[in-house]
Amino acid sequence: MNAMHTVDSSAAPTIKHAVKVPILDVHDVTVAYHRKPVLWDIDLTLTQPCLLGIVGPNGAGKSTLIKAILGLVPLVSGSVQIFGQPVTSQRKRIGYVPQRESVDWEFPVSVLDVVLMGTYGSLGWFRRPGATEKAWARQCLDMVGLRDLEDRQIGQLSGGQQQRTFLARALAQQADVYFMDEPFAGVDAATERAIFSLLVNLREQGKTVLVVHHDLRTVPAYFDQVALLNVRLVGSGPTATVFNEGNLRQTYGGRLAVLETLSQAVEAQERTK
Amino acid sequence: MTDWLTYNSLIVLQGVTLLGACSGVIGCFAVLRRRSLVGDALAHASLPGVCLAYLIIGEKHFFAMLIGAFLSGLLGIGFLAILRKFTRIKEDAGIAILLSVFFGAGIVLRSVIQQMPASGRAGLDSFIFGHSAGIVQSDVHWITGLSAGTLLIVLLCYKEFRLVAFDPEFAQVQGWPARLLDFALMLLLLGAVVIGLPAVGILLMAAMLIIPAAAARFWTQRFSFLLLLSAGAGMGSGIVGTILSAKFGVPTGACIILVCAAFFFISLLFAPGRGVVARILARQRNNLALQAQMKAGEEPPP
Secondary structure, three states: OHHHHHHHHHHHHHHHHOOOOOOEEEEEEEEEEOOEEEEEEEEEEEOOOOEEEEEOOOOOOHHHHHHHHOOOOOOOEEEEEEOOEEHHHOHHHEEEEOOHHHOOOOOOOEHHHHHHHHHHHHHOOOOOOOHHHHHHHHHHHHHHOOHHHOOOEHHHOOHHHHHHHHHHHHHHOOOOEEEEEOOOOOOOHHHHHHHHHHHHHHHHOOOEEEEEEOOHHHHHHHOOEEEEEEOEEEEEEEHHHHOOHHHHHHHHOOOHHHHHHHHHHHHHHHHHO | OOOOOOHHHHHHHHHHHHHHHHHHHHHHHHHHOOOHHHHHHHHHHOHHHHHHHHHHHOOOOHHHHHHHHHHHHHHHHHHHHHHHHHOOOOHHHHHHHHHHHHHHHHHHHHHHHHHOOOOOHHHHHHHHHOOHHHOOHHHHHHHHHHHHHHHHHHHHOHHHHHHHHHOHHHHHHOOOOHHHHHHHHHHHHHHHHHHHHHHHOOOOHHHHHHHHHHHHHOOOOOHHHHHHHHHHHHHHHHHHHHHHHHHHOOOHHHHHHHHHHHHHHHHHHHOOOOOHHHHHHHHHHHHHHHHHHHHOOOOOOO
């Protein structure tokens, strides 16, 4: 871990200047549970920092795509590189916001404890977070507006506050690429705006953020890049060109319930143009 | 000094104090990781190992029996892992299968030993029901060493274990060997079970892991305090249970667990904040305050 740290800090600036190395390169990735493919032959390359929305119907493999990139699920075939390197060697440059349901919120830790976990990667084995880490974690809590609640046990937070706690933990990781699994799920409108402005902030700092997203209506407003997923990658690229009715129909099939949202989404996009 | 508090009792007390602390701490991880039942299954799975160790050595050799218990438990962990990986049997069903099959095998081996001449049956039954008075000084050295080792590992890897227990996927994304750490937690659980067996017994070992942690959870929201309180509850019930058991001549394991349960019920009722009494009082207080505000014609509080 310590050895990785020294390599990382010296190598990071040179990699940042090398524009040609893609930030993310997903190549021929297939993932299956038993015989059923969840992701089929996905190719996705990001060369510029961006806010990427991963969009698709339920069971399309959106979360699985993130988990496949992060090495959390085994690949049937294909490979993933981040900054031209295998993911395992780029851990310190990756930030992760898992789905809120993935942990037990009754766990006896405080909000500050959880955010401090974001600093564990740079601490390495056995070292405990000290004053520096705590100060940084508090700064991250400030960014999500939870500073006042740092001593709360995490189960006593509202859904939106829990989501922001996870976001603060990811910020504490000081990563270059962030992967967020439905950070807007179950939050109120005010929290959604707050989270979105944080994403924009990250984007302006030159970071890349991949977000699994559910709400088609907000896609054109939130993301400059979009990946339409339904087991296969239907399309990916700038939202303005990829997020169109034809691609959406292909992604969502002929499902009637979606058609209305779909037309609304396209309308919303027309307005942003 | 009364007759039951002999030098040997003091030795025994030293042993149960440490193993109580050990199962208290490891029990917290087991409960939070939802592995309470795994602890129970591992305790039962240890019996064939204990019996085989006896059959191979030919006499009651404490450390050999612990090693037997550990290896047999390890086989049990492997059995669970195989079920999880290659079948669609649910975790709880797998645990039930492991528990009964291994325990059944152990009972068969035990009856083989009983039919042998110069039977050391008493030694085996103390592993089933728990019999701390049978523990001698050399046994306590093993218990002390193993407990201290276990606690030291937890102290050293406190941050890592807590992270993996809370959010293993995040840990893995951050580059920690999450599966390895999780396996280490499993081994520590097995270790705590094995250390506790001679005093608490196979049948009641799971309670020794679960109840102190569950009782401690009523008193704190902080992980570090939870470990400390649970260790304290484990030690306390070990000491008091052993003394009561010696005084009244009843099995130690049962006594320890009953004392443990007393801690639990006191916590359940009287813990501030999360206890039953505190909750009822708080509700009444809130209701009265709101009713007063309503009658005064105030706006609803935010």
